[in-house]
Amino acid sequence: MGRKRTRPDNIRLTEVAELAGVSPITASRFFRNPEALSIGKRVRVESAAKELGYVPNLAARALASQRTEVIGVLIPSFTNNVFSDLLRGIYDAFESSRYSIQLANTRYSILEEEKLLRLFLAQKPAGLIVTGIDQTPESRIIMQSVDCPIVQIMEIGPDPVDMIIGFSHADAAQAAITHLLAQGYRRIGFLGARMDPRVQRRLAGYQAAMKAASLFDSRLMVTTPLPTSVTLGGTLFADLLAKAPDTDAVFCANDDLALGVLFECQRRHIAIPKQMAIVGFNDLEFMASAVPTLTSVRTNRYEMGRNAATMVIETIEGRRPEQPIVDLGFTVIERQSSVREP
Amino acid sequence: MGRKRTRPDNIRLTEVAELAGVSPITASRFFRNPEALSIGKRVRVESAAKELGYVPNLAARALASQRTEVIGVLIPSFTNNVFSDLLRGIYDAFESSRYSIQLANTRYSILEEEKLLRLFLAQKPAGLIVTGIDQTPESRIIMQSVDCPIVQIMEIGPDPVDMIIGFSHADAAQAAITHLLAQGYRRIGFLGARMDPRVQRRLAGYQAAMKAASLFDSRLMVTTPLPTSVTLGGTLFADLLAKAPDTDAVFCANDDLALGVLFECQRRHIAIPKQMAIVGFNDLEFMASAVPTLTSVRTNRYEMGRNAATMVIETIEGRRPEQPIVDLGFTVIERQSSVREP
């Protein structure tokens, strides 16, 4: 026969209600929808709660209501600077809300992502933010069968699971190449690392632009599945020069690679932008500070995170955004590394 | 009178137990301590759970057991590379465990930290990882009165709340200065941004070393509360040169500043390391790739995160580490930027 437990000394809703002279459910309503109470009771519950230092028990709430106030966030990497900006935006937006974030790292694996998705959804999150559009078919099915808002970030695509916010990586790459072409560069190389879906789309944009200009040459593309780094930028650039010594410009799939190319040029005494132009991607802070300053494609990562979070919150609260597809765009920031003197 | 609710279609423990022909509590035990069951029941519960696709309800578990399987993690910044490495270590370590992470950003504010601490502890986390040792007195009291394991990270100190893992920032800075002195540099400047407690301790180490060598000069120190950046490194360096034109070396409180100094030197055609030595802090990846390669103090951030997480887990499971204070040390990585040719 089960005996009495030693109750923890936490203040419960019941005790608040007692002190306020109302029923527990009225006190409960106060915290979820104060408007529903008469002014008198509202004030009494409020002061009772304050007096007792009441803190709601989220586990009990989740159990009783069959839902949580947790937003799941899946990103492919912690190391990449791009995601730290994104996260900052997401956390900033949720900070003032009652939602908390459950963050997980897919490590660029869509199988891992699927696993984490199942894990998250089993706990009935209030919303979900996932990176990109290349989920497994199973992941898509799972996501479609869920009734919480889902925002895909980092890219845009025609067929979001629910909502999507980002920009076109292909267009952004194409714009970078267009800029280089306008500056008179012709033998434009491409350096890419990791080769995740977004880098592959940048590559596609590069290829499209080069083909449109009848300048495509597969020897100008150097890629690796290895994770990106500044050092790797130098290595890939060396490979590029070995394959195509007449290269006169490099478009790097990210800024770390671009910095590596800059250093490698310094090592080899290659003049920038006279002999070699450099263009990066993301426009991290250091690009504007390098010598010479480095051209890059600016992306709005913080805003992306912030807006994604806002879209989730708005949807939960019944104010679903009119536009489920949000294009945040990009800007080619032209700097010394790719602008020929007149 | 309350009517029956429409029960969600989730599989409950009770149903697993029914299918397995055991009582709910036996099924419950299977998931928490399989060893406690006889082989027969163990097998039957396991297959019943698999057959039904049972997923435990964490809210119910938390409510019944009065504890969660959530580890709270408080870090001061998402932007700083240092913390991304740390987080990767923490997440990697918890991945294979049943614990999940609740992450929050204190934005370098100890008041914010105290607020988050209260928020976290109200939900009874299984453990806590907090950054540094400079909590508010209230925070310390709160933490001391909590019965979950707490690991402080990034630094070491004599009086941890519970456990602590990190290294001495003062010693690390001192070692950097000792290296510069050994190379014959005398007018060694200090550049610091943000000036959070750890940067202040690096400054203290710098001061101690300079005073010990009778070389201290307050004009050699340039600091700012602004958040760090590569660009800021250049600016601070310019300020330093304006105050002390005869500076022959700079110790930067982090690598971003060091990179900014490198660029500023390139801009001004200052020869490194002949006219000016540069030493950074943290040894981010790019330091080894720069031209010239940049000396830095290597710190073990990933290991710090990983070990901190492990210490939390071990303690929860009853295997508290023998040493509550773990010094992970540091290494001065001497590179071209501070090593004079023979």
Place this chain on the structure above:
DNA sequence: TTGTAAGCGTTATCAT
């Protein structure tokens, strides 16, 4: 090793 009964703190449902 297994089971019984009670209870964790909240909210859904229906009624007033």
Place this chain on the structure above:
DNA sequence: ATGATAACGCTTACAA
């Protein structure tokens, strides 16, 4: 606008 009652799904405490 407020309340009575019964869940929500699991684990603790004890007994066998």
